[in-house]
Amino acid sequence: QSALTQPASVSGSPGQSITISCTGTSSDVGGYDYVSWYQQHPGKAPKLMIYDVNNRPSGVSNRFSGSKSGNTASLTISGLLAEDEADYYCSSYRSSRTWVFGGGTKLTVL
Amino acid sequence: QLQLQESGPRLVKPSETLSLTCTVSGGSVNSDNYYWGWVRQPPGKRLEWIGYADYSGSTYYNPSLESRVTISVDTSKNQFSLKVSSVTAADTAVYYCARHEGNTSLFDPWGQGTLVTVSS
Numbered sequence: 001q002s003a004l005t006q007p008a009s010v011s012g013s014p015g016q017s018i019t020i021s022c023t024g025t026s027s028d029v030g031g032y033d034y035v036s037w038y039q040q041h042p043g044k045a046p047k048l049m050i051y052d053v054n055n056r057p058s059g060v061s062n063r064f065s066g067s068k069s070g071n072t073a074s075l076t077i078s079g080l081l082a083e084d085e086a087d088y089y090c091s092s093y094r095s096s097r098t099w100v101f102g103g104g105t106k107l108t109v110l
Numbered sequence: 111q112l113q114l115q116e117s118g119p120r121l122v123k124p125s126e127t128l129s130l131t132c133t134v135s136g137g138s139v140n141s142d143n144y145y146w147g148w149v150r151q152p153p154g155k156r157l158e159w160i161g162y163a164d165y166s167g168s169t170y171y172n173p174s175l176e177s178r179v180t181i182s183v184d185t186s187k188n189q190f191s192l193k194v195s196s197v198t199a200a201d202t203a204v205y206y207c208a209r210h211e212g213n214t215s216l217f218d219p220w221g222q223g224t225l226v227t228v229s230s
Contacts, residue, residue: 034215
């Protein structure tokens, strides 16, 4: 099962904004509004940050936002903080009640 | 607050069956519109969705693993389980259990994860 495509790494300075892309196909990202984003710190379980493209769970900072255009979804983090340094994974529904994750992006806060 | 906790053997021999259990506290597996599933992550690699099941016994699996995977829900114990047969070193990973809410892309909460190593 092929993964969604994410950049291997992105970086930004404190206070800046960064965007992480997640590219799939019309059979997953482009075909459904069922995209979610997870933050994972080393040795920890993933934490849900965005679901259904652009919805934030209770307790997640409004510095995190999501969007989608065609077959590409995006996660934007504004006002970068040192604590945002982590791996980020996107996930999408892919027909027949199956799900696929992206390859992951390592965010470095300079 | 719903919490999930994985348990099971940390070392499995090649060709044998990997078995894990996820115990649910603070809520019930006997809930409509929720699915109880598993995600794994080989060391240093990406997350991989394994599959999920609901309390009625409906199951959905990753096509690449479907022939070797069984997920079941035990409402009497408020647990759900994962079995992966004929394991190889490629099945070495941290295994996470997680709840999925139907009609959304929401996988939350997650268990803390447990590392299972396949080695003789």
